[in-house]
Amino acid sequence: MALRNIVVEGDPILRKVCRPVDKVDDRIRMILDDMIDTMHDAMGVGLAAPQIGMMRRMFVAEPEEGEIYCFVNPEIVYVDGEQECVEGCLSVPGYQGVVIRPEKIRIKGLDYNGEEQEYEFEGFHANVMCHEFDHLEGVLYIDKANNVVKIEE
Ligand code: ZN
Numbered sequence: 233m234a235l236r237n238i239v240v241e242g243d244p245i246l247r248k249v250c251r252p253v254d255k256v257d258d259r260i261r262m263i264l265d266d267m268i269d270t271m272h273d274a275m276g277v278g279l280a281a282p283q284i285g286m287m288r289r290m291f292v293a294e295p296e297e298g299e300i301y302c303f304v305n306p307e308i309v310y311v312d313g314e315q316e317c318v319e320g321c322l323s324v325p326g327y328q329g330v331v332i333r334p335e336k337i338r339i340k341g342l343d344y345n346g347e348e349q350e351y352e353f354e355g356f357h358a359n360v361m362c363h364e365f366d367h368l369e370g371v372l373y374i375d376k377a378n379n380v381v382k383i384e385e
Contacts, residue, residue, distance in 0.1 A: 236270045236284035241324045245282055247370045250289045253304045256346030260290070264302050264344055267292045276322045278360045280367030283323050291364035295357040306341030308365055309350075317359040319373045326384045329377030333362045 239245055253260055263286065271279040271292055280291035290304040313335030320328045337358045340350040353361055363373055374380050 234266050234269065235273050236266050238270065238274060238279075238322050239283055239285050241321075241372060241374070245285055245287065246323055246367070246372060248282065248287055249370050250282055250287045250368045252289050253342075256304050256342050256344070260288075260304065261344060263288075264290065264292060264304075268294075268300060268302075271322075274322050278364040279322060280364045282367055282370075289368045291367065293360050293364055295353075295360045301351075301361075302344040303339070303361075303364075304342040304346070306339055306361075306365060306368070308337050308339050308362070310336075310338035310352075312336040315355065315359065317356075317363075319359070319363060319377065320383070321363070321373055323367075324372060324374055326382055327374070327380050328383050329374060329380035331363075331373050331376045333359050337361060339365070 267279050277295055278291060278293040281288045293301045311334035315333055315335045317331050317333050318328060319331050336354040338352045339361055343349045
C-alpha cells in the first residue's frame, strides 16, 4: 500500500469522463487500498480515482469513521428530495462551498470483492456519494456551488 499524489484543480484529468473498470482484480484492489490510505492521510471523507490520476470509474468513501465503501462502476439509480451541503474537496484545497444535492439516493456498483452491491443513503452519506460520483463525470463541486469561499491559506 502506498500514498498517491492528489491531483488538484487546473489539471485536465479532473475534467474527463472516466472509463468503466473491466474487472475488479488484484491490481484494482491495490489501487483501492492506496486510495483508502491516501484519503485517510489527507483526512478526507472520499476520494475518486481521477483524483489520483486514474481515469477509471471508482471511488472510496468513509462518511463515518470506520465505515468504508468502495464503489467500482457505480450508478446512481434513484434520487429524492434536496439538501444543502457544505462541501470541500481534496482537489480544491482551502475552499468550501454550498451545493444543493439530493437528500436521498440509491446507488449500485461493484464492491472491493467485485460483488454487486446496492445501498440507499441519505443526508451526509448521500452528499458524499454524489460528490464522489460527480468526479467520475469530470464534475467538481465548485461547478455547482453558488458561493465558494476561501477557508485557509
Ligand atoms: Zn472531491
